[in-house]
Amino acid sequence: MGSSPATPRHFLRLQDLDTREVDDVLDLAGRLRQGVRGADLQGRTVGLLFFRGSLRTRSSFEVALHQLGGHALNLNAASDFWSLEERTGVVMDGEAPEHIRDAAEALSCYVDALAIRPAPAGRVWERDRLDTGIHAWAQHSKVPVINMESALWHPLQALADLMTLRDALGGDLRGRRLAITWTRSPAPGSPAGVNSMLLAALRAGMEVSLAHPRGFDLDSAVLDEARGEAQRSGVEFQQVDSMDTAVEGSHVVYARSWWPLSSYGNPTLTASRLARETGWCVDERTLALGEDARLMHPMPVRRNLEVTDEVLDGPRSLIIQQAGNRLHTQKGLLSLLLRPS
Numbered sequence: 096m097g098s099s100p101a102t103p104r105h106f107l108r109l110q111d112l113d114t115r116e117v118d119d120v121l122d123l124a125g126r127l128r129q130g131v132r133g134a135d136l137q138g139r140t141v142g143l144l145f146f147r148g149s150l151r152t153r154s155s156f157e158v159a160l161h162q163l164g165g166h167a168l169n170l171n172a173a174s175d176f177w178s179l180e181e182r183t184g185v186v187m188d189g190e191a192p193e194h195i196r197d198a199a200e201a202l203s204c205y206v207d208a209l210a211i212r213p214a215p216a217g218r219v220w221e222r223d224r225l226d227t228g229i230h231a232w233a234q235h236s237k238v239p240v241i242n243m244e245s246a247l248w249h250p251l252q253a254l255a256d257l258m259t260l261r262d263a264l265g266g267d268l269r270g271r272r273l274a275i276t277w278t279r280s281p282a283p284g285s286p287a288g289v290n291s292m293l294l295a296a297l298r299a300g301m302e303v304s305l306a307h308p309r310g311f312d313l314d315s316a317v318l319d320e321a322r323g324e325a326q327r328s329g330v331e332f333q334q335v336d337s338m339d340t341a342v343e344g345s346h347v348v349y350a351r352s353w354w355p356l357s358s359y360g361n362p363t364l365t366a367s368r369l370a371r372e373t374g375w376c377v378d379e380r381t382l383a384l385g386e387d388a389r390l391m392h393p394m395p396v397r398r399n400l401e402v403t404d405e406v407l408d409g410p411r412s413l414i415i416q417q418a419g420n421r422l423h424t425q426k427g428l429l430s431l432l433l434r435p436s
């Protein structure tokens with residue numbers, strides 16, 4: 096890992112790292128958590144572009160850079176930026192006064208990496224799923240681009256989730272059982288974190304049960320990839336329409352709400368679908384169906400709707416460790432990504 100100015104090494108999805116590199120990041124993150132010093136990033140700057148809000152990613156990224164001696168340049172992209180054109184070859188007579196190409200090349204003169212959370216348009220899934228925004232930044236940037244959650248992937252969350260799973264279950268995750276379950280929320284989030292977790296867990300050799308109501312399937316290409324990962328790892332990946340069925344016998348329950356892709360961009364239809372799906376809440380009874388099961392959720396979490404207070408505040412909840420591991424894994428990633436080549 097590491098990059099030269101001519102060939103920046105981007106981190107757009109977890110699969111941009113091979114399994115050895117993931118191990119390296121997680122091992123380094125563990126040492127950093129114990130107080131070992133990471134890379135010295137003095138004089139190095141990472142530009143942060145949040146085109147939509149964040150609590151954990153923004154704060155953990157800024158603190159990670161600070162603790163490594165580097166500098167975070169938060170560009171307040173959600174409020175202080177004009178819109179950017181991402182299509183190539185168009186006559187720019189519309190709303191956007193600047194092209195991503197020019198923004199990316201200019202910023203590359205000042206910073207050592209760009210970390211970006213794009214804001215998908217939210218109208219047509221077939222368009223948003225292409226993640227054209229983050230790909231345009233990566234295509235034109237002369238420095239590494241780090242995805243801080245696009246429409247399809249949230250690789251930084253997946254690194255912290257893998258570290259949390261290792262902490263809870265031991266270093267080798269092979270054969271351990273993970274239940275990923277949809278939970279109900281009036282305003283579900285993106286499936287990006289679940290997509291990344293699903294592929295990461297299967298690549299690590301976990302057996303995965305994915306539960307959601309009918310009509311809330313994940314992106315079909317992600318599911319195809321998940322089946323491929325399961326086959327390569329020689330593990331089982333099953334999809335069910337019952338939280339209880341998924342949780343039965345599991346070691347970890349990963350809860351998260353996501354919007355139905357089949358009514359993406361149609362808030363009225365989405366609201367009527369969500370209203371029908373009662374009961375998708377992780378409580379003590381649900382967790383007891385697992386095998387001494389722990390609870391994970393990437394947050395933000397709606398208490399007593401997605402997961403009960405009793406579970407979230409109980410001894411089997413890992414959500415704060417997950418949030419804390421965002422800091423350590425991002426320090427590990429930055430140490431390896433920005434080290435001199």
Ligand code: CP
Nearest residue numbers: 149150151152393394
């Ligand atoms: N889990 C996560 O990415 O949190 P934020 O949206 O607060 O960054």
